[in-house]
Amino acid sequence: MRPTAWHATDDLDAFLVRAGDFLRSRPDLHTVPLTVTEVLRTRGPHAYGSGVPVLGLLEEGGSVRATYFRTPPHRLFLTPLTAERADSLAAHLQSLGQPVPGVSADARTAAAFAEAWRLRTGASPVPYRRQRLYRLGTLTAPRPLPEGRARIAGHGDRDLLVRWFGEFGRAVGESGGTPPESWADARLAYGGVTLWESPDGTPLAMAGLTPPVAGQIRVAPVYTPVPLRGRGYAGAVTAEVSRLARERGADEVLLFTDLANPTSNGLYQRLGYRPVADFTVYDFQGQSSS
Incomplete structure (x- = not known):
């Protein structure tokens, strides 16, 4: 198993310095974190609610491989993860005592994290919505x-x-x-x-x-x-x-x-x-x- 290191922060600037290149590498799949972090940068930490945003990233071999964010009271949002990485994220968030009322991600990632979270917390994942991301031709x-x-x-x-x-x-x-x-x-x-x-x-x-x-x-x-x-x-x-x-x-x-x-x-x-x-x-x- 490859070593994984998840890092959580509420420092948006520090997060963007470390994860910005990764997010910009796939503007389509990363459209939500790109947009949300831009709104937080320009409008402040309470743009989406009264809670403090939580941001995190996964580093492997000195490179960022994935990110997450949550702007309370909203659900956790993830960039694409393997099942192995989804399980390591569940362990990371559980160790921090982070509340996770739900998750939104590409279909495979969301299913993998939902199962990992169920096994660790006893939560019952309930599908809320299925979406499709489109790009204009x-x-x-x-x-x-x-x-x-x-x-x-x-x-x-x-x-x-x-x-x-x-x-x-x-x-x-x-x-x-x-x-x-x-x-x-x-x-x-x-x-x-x-x-x-x-x-x-x-x-x-x-x-x-x-x-x-x-x-x-x-x-x-x-x-x-x-x-x-x-x-x-x-x-x-x-x-x-x-x-x-x-x-x-x-x-x-x-x-x-x-x-x-x-x-x-x-x-x-x-x-x-x-x-x-x-x-x-x-x-x-x-x-x-x-």
């Missing part, structure tokens, strides 16, 4: 486009963005994380939300972009209020933010979908997005506190 705008136009949201749209992000969070079962007001203010600061509006200026749908980092931008979230769905607004606004991401210099434009939603998966593929990897989110129930 050749952008194909939907035809015909719905009536209306796209525009970048401005500060006059803040109340709308706060309301819609709250509705989005409740719809996907993630309403206990980033405060909608904080999310809206951060996105407005860099033009990170595009609206599709009717000819009379009524907003109909929105799509967001994460900050650019390591040549990648992720489309998130895409939201249409329930009464307005099925009219092509989501496709139109997603195509527009995808074009905007490329215009802003992104080498890779990415997005996640819920695999339980065949409508959205079909839509994004028609727009030119191609699968990269599947991800699984687990919640851990019934684990011991030791």
Whole structure:
């Protein structure tokens, strides 16, 4: 067995000095840690909640091979791991007494860590969501486009963005994380939300972009209020933010979908997005506190 050394820290700068090159080596698979650490760097340690973020990395032979992070109250997020490394991470986190309410990672890594955590803590891994990561190839705008136009949201749209992000969070079962007001203010600061509006200026749908980092931008979230769905607004606004991401210099434009939603998966593929990897989110129930 190869020696492994996991290191935990709450020092973001130190983490990025050691793990930055590793994260930038695969901007697609590492899009979430790249984006989260950029937000923490620019907005401070409580950007995702009141808890102190925990970051960690695995060194083998003098090189970083994997990372993890958790921004309480959210789940643990992992870069790809072998089963052996997943078991060593479980031992590491257990030795630190770190709470792990759940895990999100590529499907193989998530399953390996969930099993390792179950064996060590008695936790029952409960699949919460299956996702697919897509990368944009050749952008194909939907035809015909719905009536209306796209525009970048401005500060006059803040109340709308706060309301819609709250509705989005409740719809996907993630309403206990980033405060909608904080999310809206951060996105407005860099033009990170595009609206599709009717000819009379009524907003109909929105799509967001994460900050650019390591040549990648992720489309998130895409939201249409329930009464307005099925009219092509989501496709139109997603195509527009995808074009905007490329215009802003992104080498890779990415997005996640819920695999339980065949409508959205079909839509994004028609727009030119191609699968990269599947991800699984687990919640851990019934684990011991030791």
